[in-house]
Amino acid sequence: MIEITHLTYTYPNATRPALEDITLQIGDGEFALVAGLSGSGKSTLLRCLNGLVPHFSGGRINGRVTVGGHDPVAEGPHTLSQVVGFVFQNPEAQFVLDRVEDEIAFALENSGLPRTEMRLRVEEALDLLGLAALRNRQLEMLSGGEKQRVAIAAALALRPRVLALDEPTSQLDPQSAEEVLQALVSLNRDLGLTIVLAEQRLERILSHADRLIYLPTPNGCEPRGYPFSGPPREVLQAVEQVPPLVALGKALHWDPLPLTIKEGRACAGQTLPGQTWAGGAERASAPCHNARPAGDLPLLRVRDVQFGYNGAAVLRGASLDVHAGELVTLMGRNGSGKTTLLKCIAGLLRPRQGTVDLAGETLLGRETADICRQVGYLPQDPDDLLFADTVADELIVTLRNHALLAHPPIAPDALLARLGLTGVASAYPRDLSVGQRQRVALGAVTVTRPRLLILDEPTRGMDYGAKQELVRLLREWQAEGTAILLVTHDVELAAEAADRVAVLSQGQVIADAAPGEVLGSSPLFAPQIARLFPHTGWLTPQDALAGLARIA
Amino acid sequence: MMLRRAISGSIYVLSGAIGFLAFLYPFFTPLQGQSSMVTGHSQDAPIVTVALVALSLIALLIELQGQAISAKTVAMLGVLVAITSVLRFIEVVIPAPGGFSPVFAPVILVGYVFGGRFGFLMGTFTLLASALVTGGVGPWLPYQMYAAGWVGMSAGWLGWLVRRGPKRHGDAGRTMVRGLEVLLLCVLGFIWGLLFGAIMNIFFWPLATGPADQTWSAGTGLVETLSRYGVFYLATSLGWDLVRAVGNAALILLLGAPVVRALMRFRQRFQFEAIPDA
């Protein structure tokens, strides 16, 4: 179905090729996963399939691409739109119209089909994705998962044979991501649609993939002749960045490599027969993260905060403590009020009742600009912050806003060095990569040396490497005594980095304890290792290895 | 090729001439006023001018759309128009004196950076979208769209002139905005603030005061008509127009340079795309 031979592509103003000498095939009806760190060219490879590269983006291309008998480079995206459907990462930036049905019909209108044919195909697309109930709804009222499903339906209206998706779940919360991935699996299984999916969080979809394609990074430390296309288990053997379950499997030399918890249990049962992970003795071997000295006064005290929009209560008496030098992750279902709580702390929203104290002083009633001298808040989208001409200027702008330019609490250069941005200090922030931009935004909010740092979903769409970087930075700040409150859906991140985990549900904090206790027991929030070895308090592969070594 | 450009240019010129005539026509009626009786024909003048302006707008739009409008241009226009419309709502929230409209400054700045054609389309569509969304559709709409289009087009021409001037730095890497450029843009904003108001006023004047034939017996001349118009203008819109003009200039002065820089950088990044020039 898809054949790529010696493909090399360079973007217009780039010095290095984005794709170098790629050769691979994808068969008809296969479910292919494309993985790799940021910058490895996953997006570029996908766009080669339908001609967006090079027709939309310019640049130089060498090599051959054949998709279903068509040549995207020669024929262009208009022709290829009937062969390859494409879904993009950002659900907000794909829609021209405002109603579900009209959006699906947009592609059909472009190809000049007669009206009866259009109506038939729209019905088809709606039913394929189970969207018939939503057909008249306004697109902006839908959830992220529903929007992406509409995008898939719109792509399918032209009856393509291949569906290419560029990280469609990276901006979604776990439930929505699950919806979208399930829809893809059933499309592949029931219709035989060839699917090429680029993903960061492989664990959710690995077991359904027929083929895993791993793209090396440009300054790759991996050797040439790298086996990067084949059945998942084969490719994973050779790759560094793998999901926790696979990492454990590789470390313990389990063969075949387990991709699901079920397979993992089978392997564990074989390796350690007779072990029942029912709790009890194993709990004693649970590792402890950063034990807190008792009697320490919390830096941030939130008590019984209540807040509502238009009569609907969002927070109904939430209470939380964060101590200096501690990293607390706040988790909860979508819409449980996590962002609202953060905004109440930062002064962007005023709670109806309750108290918020920072080091004994109340934060309520103060202006946000005032509060944020002490509290650094990193919003969900760091691009909302950036507007200056250079990276260094961004830090200076914040200092000037707080009238601290003359005597900055941290020297901007030192902060840039810590963030690893010295090399790009005079670059235009928007030219940088996503991870770098986030660090610039972090710099902009931490240049006042805040005592409390709040981060709202910082790891959306990040690859493993960038996540490690972030955790490292946070640990540095923790060591200096900064308290950190992190809102995230990412359980693996929480397992890695958190000292305590709090869960927000129905507007109240219902759990607030060490990660091992909270994450280990809840089915919604358990990381892979915890699900594999329940009631042990193990969360990461390292925990499991250490624990198993103790048992053995 | 030359012929095509000549025809293309003629469309601009003719369309502009019609607009200009429409702008000035009430002053011509006294020249014919001596012989016109109270008949039906001078009463249809407002309708005729609206129709004329609408037709020349249609012609210009067809001409502009004629050369390859790509998806990028369409998407950019759509988003920019949305942003400018949202800013127009802010004008309701901020208690600014009447007449101040934050719509023209973005049109001028965008036209300056992206060229006359884009500027014209941006101006026209911005006014159309704002009218649609705020419920202000009326017979004045073709006038507004037409005038706003020329606002954007003139800004594009200014940009072309400036960039063709003495090239001290290479064009591709240049993202510095000289003070002179900002000043020129301010002046343009000021002029258009007044001019736009005058154009809309000219549109309203015959409607509000009726056909000039009511003065047939007095044998009035051009001067009298002008002075009557002067009173009308003073009474109705000079104050508002001044506020609008000053507001435009102020916005461009304070925000113009960084916005133009940001737009130019954006243009650089996506430069390989033929964002068509005027």
Next chain:
Amino acid sequence: MLDARTWLAWALTVLVAASLARNPLYGLLLLFITWVVYALCSSQQSRSAAFSPVRLALWMILFAIIFNGLTVHLGDTVLFRLPAWLPLLGGTITLEALIYGVTNGLALAAILSGFATINRVIPLRDLVQVTPRAFHEAGVVLSIALTFIPQTTRSLTRIREAQAVRGHRLRGLRDWLPIVVPLLVNGLERSMGLAEAMVARGYGATADQAHPRRLQALLSLGLLMLLGGWGSRLFFPTWRWPASLLMLGGAALVIIAAWLTGRTVQRTSYRPHRWTVWDGLALAGCALTLAVVVLPLPGLERASLGYSPYPRATLPAFDIWIGLGLLGLLAPAASLFGEPSYDRDHASDVHVS
């Protein structure tokens, strides 16, 4: 529910009728007609218009009366005198001038009411959908703009919060910079993603062809004829008829050019424009009004259309047949007897208050 184009035709007919029937009685009739249609056809679900037609109408009339009454000093029935040294205001204030002002005000008010009605009654998306095929790109631009307005508003809030968090306070005009620049640049970057998504779904293949020279020449010639015709009408009033024909020819050429452009566009439309009997009825009513006002039909006292209070105010003439013809503008109200259309959920249209 009537099609958007029917409503537009109706509003234009109101425009023409009000401009041509310069008689206070006709003006009053037209004004009432528009008020009636407005009241009947707008419901809670309609968009709120920027101005209430009744109030605006009254202000317009008042303004026209005052302005005309104070600045025009013709007519025989003198009410009082202002000192002559006042510029332009000095002189006699006559009844005739006031009546003239009333006439004007009524005409203006009727026009504004008509447009207020269509502003309120036509759902926003329908206005975009009626863009002729020649301008389908304009239609797409408007669609995108309408879709992105709510997103942009949310983006604006998020950016304001993000800047507040780094200590930014919104005090003066200069402080809008950290808000406007990210808004613009984020929006533009998002528009590039949108463009990609559009291209990936097949948009824009036909846009690569430039218009044939013939089309441009047609446009140019049409404009030339328009300009020539109009200029002649203005400056050489004796050449009225040939000049008007020239203008009509020019207009026809431009419209033909537009139609030809539309034919090159390979797009079909998903939502059909359903012409119902109510549309036909409304259009027939408009045609009736136009006929009565424009055409020299026998049996109509067309002189009553051009009422002038000068030199002495008299009771304006009123031709019953012309009056009945004007009632044709009530036709859209008849659509209330039809079924409401079910295929659009009007309540969820973009509301601007």
